Amino acid sequence: MGVIRKTKSVEALLNEFNQGQEAISAKQLIEQLDSKFNKTTIYRVLDRLEEDGVLHSFLGKDGLKWYAKCNGCSASKHKDVHPHFQCLKCGKVDCLSINMPIPHIPNRKVEVSQILIQGLCEQCFV
Template sequence: MNSSHCEAILLKHGIRPTAVRILLLEVMERFEHTFSLADLETEADTLDKSSIFRSLALFAEHHLLHVVEDGSGATKYCLCHNDHACRIEELHCHFHCEVCGKTFCLDDVHVPVIHYPAGYEVREINYLVKGRCPACRSKN
């Protein structure tokens, strides 16, 4: 992915493209599944932790990232490929491997429709499945 493509994505999400944000988005695009702040620090070693953290917060606020709580104690992120705030029916499930600790996006498995009582307003659903990933299952 080139810088002009990343710049266009940032602008589409209402984010001012800076050198740091473009570089960070280029790094994020290389991850196949979810990633953490620590993963980004390793891959974007020229950026400091506070710049990465501020960019993550901005990207999440502008719906460029989904925040995934997988129970590991480290917040994970995955890129959103929409240019708007995802509706509940557009959200996908995640799988957390209890052996290797990786969290995978299950892009083709959507969050099931949940009926909730009148008066409640749902703004976020985090649907997580835990177990062993195919690579860890094949080791045993």
């Protein structure tokens, strides 16, 4: 079932993410690749890449969906549980490779946690 095919859109998107380590929003990818691919295609390829553990996704401060490369994820399990950082000046979003332990909460079961930190990135924090 569902072997991912090496199509032009897949290549193009992977290429975008291989330009750097930054996260890229679906919106930005659609604008960027507008002349080459339909937005539906882009959404679907992103879905597939996420399912396959190539990318992971999260929501930025405005509720937009962002994607970034995975490190150590597989199709069966996304191990990437790290904070994301969104720069309030330049808008850049990336993954932070720091460990943020989620405290145990009495009488509840913690399954996932999303942490979005906002502030000034290295370039903007002079």
